[in-house]
Each structure stands twice: as C-alpha cells, then as structure tokens.
Amino acid sequence: MTGEKLFSQNREISISEFFNKNRHILGFESPQKSLFMIVKEAVDNSLDACEEYGILPEIEVIVQKADQDEFIISVEDNGPGINRKEVANVFGKLLYGSRFHQVRQSRGQQGIGITAAVFYGQITTGKHAVVETRIPGDDLTYRFEVGIDVKTNSGIIFSETPGIKEKPHGTKVTIHARGKYQEGKQSILEYLRETAAVNPDMDLKFTNPEGKTIRFQRTIDELPKKAVAVKPHPYGTEIGDLQFVIADQRNESITQVLQNSFSRMSRKSAGEVLANANVEPEKKAESLSLQEIRRIVEAFATVKIMPPQTDCLSPLGIEYIRRGLRNVYEELKPSFYSKPVTRNPIVYKGNPIIVEVGLVYGGDLSPEEPIRIVRYANKVPLLYQQGACAITKAVSEFDWRQFGLEQRSGAGIPFGPMILLVHVCGTKIPYSSESKEAIAQVPEIVDEIKQALRISARSLRTFMRKRERRGKANEKYRLVAQILPEISAKSAKVLGLEPVDTSKTISRVANVVLVRETVEKDVEGFSVKCSVTNYTKETWSFKLHIAPASGKSSLDTFEVKDLQPAATQIFSFTVNSDTPYSETEYYVEGIDPVYVIGAEALPPDFHMREISYEVED
Amino acid sequence: MARSDRLNTIAEDIYNSLARGDVPSISLPSRTRENIVLDPLSMVWKYGEAKISRNASTLDGAEYLLKTLYLIDFIKEMYENSKTSTLREMYYISEGWGHAKFHTQDESDLLAEDLEVITHVSREELNLRPEENGASIIGDLTIEERNRKGEFKRINCRDDVGDGGYNIPYSVEADKLRLVETNAKFVLAIETGGMFDRLVENGFDESFKCILLHLKGQPARSTRRLLKRLNGEFGLPVYVFTDGDPWSFRIFASVAYGAIKTAHISDYLAVPSSEFIGITASDILNYSLPSDKLSDKDIQALNAELKDPRFQTEFWKTEIETMLMSGKKAEQQALAKYGLDFVTDTYLPEKLKSIGGQ
Incomplete structure (x- = not known):
C-alpha cells in the first residue's frame, strides 16, 4: 500500500468517524434530536438569508414519515436563493462561510450547521439531499442533488436540473434522515413555536408526520433592524485571528494592518499598541515573529480603545417581542404582558452583547408549576441544556419573592403562571459547548440578564399591586351594591317587614x-x-x-x-x-x-x- | 321559645342593626380544638368561652350573614310545608340562592351546625338530616320504631333482623325510637364492617350477652345518640373496639368525650364512661400483629392528638407516644393472624377482663 493511499484511507475514516464520534458536539446525538437539528439548521439559514436581504420570511416545514425510522424533512423559504455555483459549497463543505474579518449578529455562525444536516442524512440513509433554488431575476429554478465527498470535505453535485416554478425566489432543501419524531418540550414544534415568538415578521407553516398543519401567521410587516457587518474589535482578539488577517496583507506595515482589519483602531491607538508591544510600527506584516504577534495581542488590552460599534447587532426590540409573545401565547389568555425590556449593549471581550426580556403572566398558565423560561441566543430558541445556561442561572439567582412569585428560600426557578422570554444577542456569544445550546455562565452576562429581569419584574409587581387594588375595589362594590341590600331584603322577608334603607350602614362599612x-x-x-x-x-x-x-x-x-x-x-x-x-x-x-x-x-x-x-x- | 322564633331572633338582630345604621353581625362560640373544655359535671367536652363574630363589614362576613338568612328562610319554608331536607339537598337547593350559594357541601354542613350552635335548636329540629350511613346493630335488644304510617313497630334486633342487623335511622329520639328491653350486659361498638361480621358469625353477641354495634368509621350523630341512650336508659357500659391507628383513636374520643365539631351537643351524644378496647400500640407489640408503617399523615395526626385536650390522660399519652416510637399501626382484622376465632376466644375476653368488664 502506498503512503498516499494509506493517507487517503485514513482521511476517509477520520472524517466519517469525526462526525460519528462528535455527533453530540454538533447536536446530532439522538434520533429525536437529529430531526430537530435538521429543521433548526435549515430554518435558521432561511431566516438569516431573509433578514440579510430584507425579505419578510415565508417558510414551510414538512416532516414526513418515509419508513419505520426514516423521515423526509423539507424546508422551503422565499429567501434570496443561492447562486448555482455556491450550492455545492453551502451544502457540502464544512466550515464554508466562516469569516473572521466580518462580524455581525446572525443565527448560524460556524458554517457547519446545514452541511452537518446534509451529512447526517447521507450517512444514515445513503440518500442525497435535494436543493431547489431560484435567485431574484432568474427565470429558472434549479434542482440539485447534493452530497458530501468525505475524502475531500467538499460538496458533490450529482445532478442539476433547471425547471419552472411559481415562486420568484427562494430555496427548498429536502433531506432524508433516520430519526424519531416526537412532540413535547424539546421538539421541532416547540422550536418553531418559539421561533415564531421572536420572528413576528415570519409566516410559518408546519406539517407534522400525521399530516396536521400548524400555522404561525405574520403579525408585523416591518422588517427587523438589519445588523451591519463590522470589523472585529481588538479586545478579545486571539493570536490566530491576527495571524489570519496578516496572511491577507503580507506586504502592508503592521500599523496599516491593524487599522485595516480592526474597528476603533485609529493611527494613534495603533501606535500606542505597537509601542506597548515593543514592535516597530512600520515593520512589514509578513516579517513579524510569533513572539511579536503575541506581544501585539497582549498589548491591545493595555490601550484604551473606544467600545465596539453596536450597529452590528439586531435586537428584537420592544414591538417585536410584544407582537411575537402575543402571536404565540395569546391562546393562553394571559392577563398581563409586561412592557418588554431591551437593554443598552454591554461589551464582553470586545464584542457587544444586548439582553432583552419579555414576560407574560396569568391566564390559563398553571400557578403551581415552575415558570417557563424561553431562552434565545441571537434569535435562535435554546431548547436543550437549560441547567447549564447563563439565563437559567440569572433567573435562579434572582429573588422573585419580592415580585410576587413563589420561590422557596429565594433561589431556584420560581413557581407561578408565567412565561419569561430572555434573548441574548451578540456578535460572539460565549456558549457553554460547541453545540451552542446554552450560553456560558459568564458573570458579566449573568449580571446583565439580572438587570433586565429586574426591570421586567418591577412591571410585574406593579401589575400585581394594581390587580390586588382592583380586587379590593370589586369586593367593596359587591359588598355595598349587592350583598348588603340583599341582607336587608332577606331579613325583612323572613320577618314579614319592609326592607330598611342601608345607606347609613353602607357608609359605615365603605x-x-x-x-x-x-x-x-x-x-x-x-x-x-x-x-x-x-x-x-x-x-x-x-x-x-x-x-x-x-x-x-x-x-x-x-x-x-x-x-x-x-x-x-x-x-x-x-x-x-x-x-x-x-x-x-x-x-x-x-x-x-x-x-x-x-x-x-x-x-x-x-x-x-x-x-x-x-x-x- | 319555639324553634321558629329562635330563627327569627337572628333575622331581627340583623334587621334592627341595619335600621339603626349599624353594621350587622352574628356571634357564636369558636368551634376549634383550642376552644373545647371539659365539663366537670357531665365529663364531656364542650365549647369554651371564646367567641367569634361574623360581621358585614367584609365581603366574607356579609356573605356569611346572607347565607344564614337564606338558610333560615328555607327552614321556615320547610316548617310551613312539613318537609325535611337532607344536608346534600340543602346544598343543591342553594344553587338558586344567587350570591348566597354555597361553594362546597362542607360549607353548607358547617353553616347548618353553626345555626344549631347559635339557636340551640338541633339539626333534626331544623328539619335538616344527614344521609343514611347504614350503621347497624345486632343483639338482644327490643325496640319500637315509628314507621311512615306513624305506627310503632316492635323489633328485636337479634331475632327479627337478618345478618346485616338493624339499621339505625337518622333520628333516634323517643318520638321515633323507643327502647323497650334488653338482656345484654354491655354494648360493643365496632369500627369496621369486616370485624362486625366476624363477631356476628362467631355469635359473640349471644356467648357474651352483648349488643354489637357497627360504627361504620367515624360514627354519625344518630349512632352516637343511640349509644348514649343505651348507656343512659339501660345502664349498659359501652366498649369501643377499633383499629390501632390515630384515626381510630379519634373515633373513640368522639364516642366517649364528644367531637370538636359537635361540642355544643356533647351532652346528648357523648358517653364519657366508654372504654377503649381497640388495638393499641402495645397490642401490636405484645401480640406481634401484622402492621403497616405510619404515614406522614398518621404521624401528623398523632402529634395533633398529643395537643388535643381530650387525649390528656396517662393512658392516651403513653399509647400515642408508643405508637410514634414504634412507627407501626394495625387493623383490627390483623388479629386473624391467629385464626378466625382468636378475636372472640382470646383477644376480646382478655381485653374485657383487663378492664374489669367480664
């Protein structure tokens, strides 16, 4: 066996095995969760694309049963479509689209998600994914059969068929995969419901394997505020990041590279960084030693640099949260919707982060159960690993008793008829693990969430006090307007007398x-x-x-x-x-x-x- | 004062308060464990001095007054039409009372008792009666019961009845039930149906010359009243044979000392000379009876009994503490461990002997 052949065989095994062994890292750890992941990755991509191109999203998700444990999952959007030449890369190449030099808030970030979904389908059923896509202005919709070449980590197009379709633009992905369909707390349906709660501009139709269709209608015709792509901020930069930008600008001076590649880097601040790093400012980038690169990265922290821009973020905003919560939870007839809270950005390791909170209370929600915490990171619902999440930690450490909820010893998830929505958005949210299912319990973020909770909880307390006062007013009314006159009438009837005027008594009791x-x-x-x-x-x-x-x-x-x-x-x-x-x-x-x-x-x-x-x- | 006038007094108080421009109220003894005291003359437990007052300055209080007036009106209507109603019927009739509607039957039952307490007119005299609860007796006792035609029928509770025994009616007052004669030497009141049947089958009533009475759990008023009459009119001692658990201790307490809810009529119901011959904590150990572990609720009940004024005797304190310590309870039928005749041949004779009964 030649060395080359051995190498390629090793490679083949290692990629398949990498995926199989690391399924949990990417979220494909159980049959049920795998189906969920496929839907999630496709829907997240659709929403990101629509948001970037300013399209009000229309999405249809269908999960069909093909066989005992084989399912056909299709997700169709009205997004901008995908350029024919990009299809193989988008669906077949792991890590495609990962860019360091552009940062902005988006749902998917690592360029792994949808490829992993295609790959999972391929290894569990041996079937190719089907992608149908049409870009605006094009007359034709192209249908591709896409697979992944495990040897080269690249997408393979098995067939490409042009055709005519009604939709002016959009993409439909169909994946066959083994899995298990279930409804409940951690399910496709719950994921879509929670997605609808923060995307009231979306129109979503979902058909489950029993053929039942659920629709979440659009309730707002306004597009969300678009996140602008910005350069990364020096705080939080790592050695690899700096090496990466240097590789593209080998002939520039290091001063120039810093100014070109980072936000908030003026000539003056770049000069201060290099002076503190003891690096010659005009030195050519390619001639920097590893030691020097390390010193530059360390020197960033020693210089006062303006906080990062925040237009790279796209928080939900008050109206979106209000409409979204109402759209999804109205059937529970809540008696109170708090005014949503969107906090000002904080900076964590050079990246801006915004925390938002909304809550609904009362109605048909059970007062005897723990409150429902609906967690989001960059508009994506987090259904798994609740216990490991910064949001859960903040909610548990917050003393809800003074705000009218039941919470034994003032810690832990409180009990009450409440749904609490917490959204954390940022260009680089620290997650507790690679599968991005929980936000890392970083003290700065936990504290910031608590601040937002406090504002929401205050409005809840105000509501409860008002309700109590209204209850008292209603009690007094019943007492004086109904019960006392009836007591007078009934006592008179028993005695065969005329009822007496109760106004004196009434003014004594009220x-x-x-x-x-x-x-x-x-x-x-x-x-x-x-x-x-x-x-x-x-x-x-x-x-x-x-x-x-x-x-x-x-x-x-x-x-x-x-x-x-x-x-x-x-x-x-x-x-x-x-x-x-x-x-x-x-x-x-x-x-x-x-x-x-x-x-x-x-x-x-x-x-x-x-x-x-x-x-x- | 006629019962109707007693009811009117309540309505008059309310009416007059309103006419004066005052806030009407009703006051009655507090009906809680904290407010029962031993009457040294009769040796039964009665309500003490503590009063509670319900007045119309709050919605709850006003609704209570209104419900009381509706109930009075309803009872007076029954008087006019010579009707009676069961407590359950009364609860359902309140559906039509608008703001005075009862929310639960517990609430309406309690109000009926409150009305008894306030007016000193018994529930039966208010034409309110409980559901039949099927408590029964077997033994050589001759009675006369007035039937629907108004005739008194003579019945011997051993010779004229089947194995189920004579069914105790809801009213056992003299106008309904006359006690004629008996050859029995004592009354044995038994908690459970299974044990009652066992003693009947074994002929215990004949061999020991006694009247067997099935309490059917916590005994109804009429059952307790009948025990009181048998004790008072024939001088028969009453022995109470129950399971060995905290709830059975309460059954004995209500037979012997009076129940907290009916402390206003303890004089009519309680038989303070009753003796307990049920399963005790010591029996469980001495006879090594099959037992169950005490549940949390059992333990709570035992601890409550330690604070209950009716259980402040050396015997009860020791038994309750022993049960808490052993953590065990047992049913009276657990005696079958030693055979079907053990209870009649050994257990009861030994127990009766120990209390000097036989």
Missing part, C-alpha cells in the same frame, strides 16, 4: 367613593364604561384622569361635579388598542385619595410621563 369600570370589546377597540358612586355622607367634586394601559383613549379627563351621597355618575369612552386591554388607570385630583377606591392619587410626574426603554444606538 366610607368611600368607588370608581369601577367595565370593558367591552367592539369593532374599533374597546368601549369602557366607568361609574363613580359616592358612598360617603359628603358631596364631592373632583377630576378623574384617564390613563389607558395601552393604546389611545377618546377621553383624558372626566369632571365629577356635585356627586351627592348615594349618587352615581357614569361616563363612557373608547380605547383603540390592538393588544388585549387589561385595565385603565384612574387618577384623582381635587379629592383626598383616601376617600377613593378604584383610583389613585395623581402622581407628581403624571403630565410628563413618557418613560421608554428603547435601545439607544
């Missing part, structure tokens, strides 16, 4: 003015009827300010004039709001608030309220 509303949904929004009843012995005149929980109200203020004891004044207004309407806040002015139930004292900052948690660029 010496208050009661503000109550009833809300009805109508075509345009919500019509609210508010009644103000005086159960005290005095006559009152005051102003009632109306602040709807969301949307716009047709009335700002109502003047209560000469409200006599036992009298009621009723007024109506409409609110147009497209989110479920929970309550109106009422504030009183011109009456001591201790005499009022159902409305509060006017806060001093009432007229200048416009607090916003929007992200600052």
